[in-house]
Amino acid sequence: EVQLVESGGGLVQPGGSLRLPCAASGFTFSSYWMHWVRQAPGKGLVWVSRIKYDGTTTNYADSVKGRFTISRDSAKNTVYLEMNSLRAEDTAVYYCARGAMGFYYLDNWGQGTLVTVSS
Amino acid sequence: QSALTQPASVSGSPGQSIAISCTGTSSDVGAYNYVSWYQQHPGTAPKLMIYDVSNRPSEVSNRFSGSKSGNTASLTISGLQAEDEADYYCSSYTSSSTYVFGTGTKVTVL
Numbered sequence: 550e551v552q553l554v555e556s557g558g559g560l561v562q563p564g565g566s567l568r569l570p571c572a573a574s575g576f577t578f579s580s581y582w583m584h585w586v587r588q589a590p591g592k593g594l595v596w597v598s599r600i601k602y603d604g605t606t607t608n609y610a611d612s613v614k615g616r617f618t619i620s621r622d623s624a625k626n627t628v629y630l631e632m633n634s635l636r637a638e639d640t641a642v643y644y645c646a647r648g649a650m651g652f653y654y655l656d657n658w659g660q661g662t663l664v665t666v667s668s
Numbered sequence: 669q670s671a672l673t674q675p676a677s678v679s680g681s682p683g684q685s686i687a688i689s690c691t692g693t694s695s696d697v698g699a700y701n702y703v704s705w706y707q708q709h710p711g712t713a714p715k716l717m718i719y720d721v722s723n724r725p726s727e728v729s730n731r732f733s734g735s736k737s738g739n740t741a742s743l744t745i746s747g748l749q750a751e752d753e754a755d756y757y758c759s760s761y762t763s764s765s766t767y768v769f770g771t772g773t774k775v776t777v778l
Contacts, residue, residue: 584767586714593671593772594706594714594757608765611669644713652720653761654704658713 551575551657553645558662561635565666569630571645571659579603582648583621583628584655587641595641599648600628613639635666672697672758672770679776685746688773690758691739696768698739702761705734705743709754717756718743745775753777 557569571583585597598609598619607619618631628645642663646655673691680686690697690705697703701721706714716725718734721741731746741760745752758770 586769593755594708594759594769595671596759596767596769599767610766649719653700653702653767654716654719654759655706655714656716656719656725658715660713 551647553647553657553659555643555645555659555662558643558664560665560667562668563636563666565635566631566633567635567664569632569643569645569662569664571628571630573626573628573645573647576647578621578626579623581650583619584646584648585619585628585630586644586646586655586658587639588644588661589638589641592641597643598630632664635664637666640664640666669762669764669766669768672760672768674756674758674770674773676771677774677776679778680745680748681778682748682750684748685744686748686775688743688745688756688758688775690741690743690760690770692741692760692768693739695764696760696762697736697741699763700761701736703734703736703741704759705732706757706759707754708757714757748777750777 552574584599600619621628642661644661645659647657649656705718708714721736722734
C-alpha cells in the first residue's frame with residue numbers, strides 16, 4: 550500500500566524558515582516524480598513544486614520560486630520542501646503527492662501538514 | 669500561472685446529472701490532454717477521479733466522466749448521490765513544465 554506521511558509543520562514567524570519532510574513507503578520511491586501542493590485555510594489547491602525521480606529536475610510555482618527548494622533522499626525514501634523567507638500568505642496545509650509514472654497527474658496524496666506563518 | 673476557472677458551486681438532486689467546467693488557456697488545458705480531476709471531502713486529502721481528460725481509475729465509479737473542447741474541460745457526474753457532495757478541482761500540466769489547479773467547485777446534493 551502506498552503511504553505518504555508529511556511532518557514538520559507548525560507555527561513560524563514571518564521571514565522564518567521551515568523544512569517539511571514527506572516519508573514514502575509501499576512503492577519504489579526512486580521511480581516516481583514527487584510533488585508538493587498546498588491549500589490555504591478555506592481556499593483551493595495550489596501546486597507548489599515537483600522533483601524528478603532521480604533528483605535532476607525541479608520545477609516551481611512562480612509564487613515560491615527563489616524561496617522554496619524541493620529535494621529528495623532515495624536512501625531515506627523521503628522528499629523535502631525547504632521553505633525560506635516565509636510570508637503570511639504561505640500559511641496552508643502542505644500535501645505531498647506522488648506523480649503517476651509516465652503520466653501527468655497525482656495518483657496518491659499524503660494527509661497534509663499545517664504550516665502557519667504568523668507573529 | 670493563473671488558476672483555471674471553475675464555477676464556485678453546482679447543485680443537483682439525487683439521480684440527476686451535473687457538469688463542472690474548467691476553463692484555461694492555450695498554454696495549459698488547450699495545449700495537452702493532461703487534465704485531471706480531484707474530489708476532496710472536508711478535512712481529507714484530494715482523491716483522483718479522472719486523468720488524461722477522460723480516463724477513470726478502476727476504483728472510481730463510472731458515474732464520473734470527463735471531456736475537453738479547446739481550452740475548456742468538463743467533469744460530469746451522472747446519477748448524483750449524497751456521497752458525491754464534495755469539492756472538485758481540475759488540474760492541468762502547462763507549457764512551463766508546471767501544473768495548475770482550478771479554483772474549485774463545491775457540489776451540493778439537494
